[in-house]
Amino acid sequence: MRIMRAAFASSFDADNPLAALTVGDRPEPTLPQDDWVTVQVRASSLNHHDLWSLRGVGLTGDQLPMILGCDAVGEDPDGNQVVIYPVIPTPGDPRGMSILSEHFPGTLAERVAVPRMNLLPLPAGLSPTDAACLPTAWLTAWRMLTTRGRAEEAESVLVQGAGGGVATAAVALGLALGKRVYATSRDAGKRERITELGATALEPGARLPERVDVVIETVGAATFDHSLKSAAPGARIVVSGATAGHEPKVNLRRVFAMQLEILGTSMGTPGELTELLAFCAEHEVRPVVDSVLPFSRVEEAFARLHSGEVFGKVVVDHTA
Numbered sequence: 001m002r003i004m005r006a007a008f009a010s011s012f013d014a015d016n017p018l019a020a021l022t023v024g025d026r027p028e029p030t031l032p033q034d035d036w037v038t039v040q041v042r043a044s045s046l047n048h049h050d051l052w053s054l055r056g057v058g059l060t061g062d063q064l065p066m067i068l069g070c071d072a073v074g075e076d077p078d079g080n081q082v083v084i085y086p087v088i089p090t091p092g093d094p095r096g097m098s099i100l101s102e103h104f105p106g107t108l109a110e111r112v113a114v115p116r117m118n119l120l121p122l123p124a125g126l127s128p129t130d131a132a133c134l135p136t137a138w139l140t141a142w143r144m145l146t147t148r149g150r151a152e153e154a155e156s157v158l159v160q161g162a163g164g165g166v167a168t169a170a171v172a173l174g175l176a177l178g179k180r181v182y183a184t185s186r187d188a189g190k191r192e193r194i195t196e197l198g199a200t201a202l203e204p205g206a207r208l209p210e211r212v213d214v215v216i217e218t219v220g221a222a223t224f225d226h227s228l229k230s231a232a233p234g235a236r237i238v239v240s241g242a243t244a245g246h247e248p249k250v251n252l253r254r255v256f257a258m259q260l261e262i263l264g265t266s267m268g269t270p271g272e273l274t275e276l277l278a279f280c281a282e283h284e285v286r287p288v289v290d291s292v293l294p295f296s297r298v299e300e301a302f303a304r305l306h307s308g309e310v311f312g313k314v315v316v317d318h319t320a
């Protein structure tokens with residue numbers, strides 16, 4: 001049996017997810033169906049999703065060991081540079097789909113198997129390490145702003161917990177779409193970085209100079225009340241994550257009196273990823289990258305994400 005290097009969940013640890021991470025040898029990917037291909041990974045990026053997996057959220061013990069990683073750019077069997085769309089049709093899953101590293105092995109490996117239809121061409125001008133940030137966090141933020149948040153009807157956007165991968169994407173994309181962007185962060189250094197991007201940085205819970213049309217929520221319980229209070233009449237509060245708790249108290253009087261829409265969303269469609277790749281290439285928008293580490297230091301990359309100190313995406317270079 002041929003083997004390859006990979007970073008995988010070998011157990012679960014709800015309190016210390018890093019203790020459940022193993023870097024070692026795994027069997028080469030197998031192709032479940034004829035229309036699947038193997039991609040040689042050149043760059044990947046980490047997501048909070050990988051920490052949830054190590055905590056045992058979304059995986060069961062019988063799925064271990066599971067190779068982590070949702071995002072990748074690599075080379076297909078014909079030598080084309082490709083971006084992987086990470087959502088796989090999965091009839092056994094209640095959602096009808098899954099993300100790489102949930103039912104099928106993920107991208108933090110030398111090679112990954114995916115349906116051929118999940119491969120998109122890497123646009124000229126985007127580096128593999130930049131493009132590896134886009135398929136999960138940036139796609140989620142793009143859909144939150146456009147399809148779900150109806151950015152074309154909006155003038156202003158609030159992004160909560162702005163240091164995160166999805167949140168920095170929402171700040172950068174919101175600005176590129178011409179919106180007034182406000183963003184909260186607990187950390188003074190991150191607030192400075194937000195200001196450098198061109199948004200107005202605020203402490204969590206601070207009163208905004210205006211009520212906003214779209215709120216980007218990935219934090220959850222710690223910020224949700226502030227999101228409700230900051231929303232203009234008819235605003236969309238778009239939720240794709242709940243890092244700090246998924247059971248916030250919701251003031252329903254505010255929801256109906258202000259005619260708010262609270263919208264859930266997850267990832268995006270292949271068409272939305274194609275749009276996002278074209279938007280980034282055309283508008284010269286580049287992902288906010290916290291750090292790029294070689295695969296040999298992937299444990300350090302996980303520790304960095306887990307520290308909560310990141311500003312933007314933690315990227316792994318598989319060629320270094």
Ligand SMILES: NC(=O)c1ccc[n+]([C@@H]2O[C@H](COP(=O)([O-])OP(=O)(O)OC[C@H]3O[C@@H](n4cnc5c(N)ncnc54)[C@H](OP(=O)(O)O)[C@@H]3O)[C@@H](O)[C@H]2O)c1
Binds near residue numbers: 166186190244305308
């Ligand atoms: N549904 C989907 O398709 C989808 C896709 C991608 C991500 N997500 C979810 O979205 C969330 C963010 O993902 P990510 O990859 O962007 O994560 P990340 O890069 O680890 O970002 C986490 C950010 O959340 C903020 N935060 C964490 N704990 C907080 C607290 N107690 N109070 C206030 N802010 C807090 C922090 O912002 P500051 O330090 O700046 O305050 C931090 O930078 C995760 O829960 C993830 O599972 C969902």
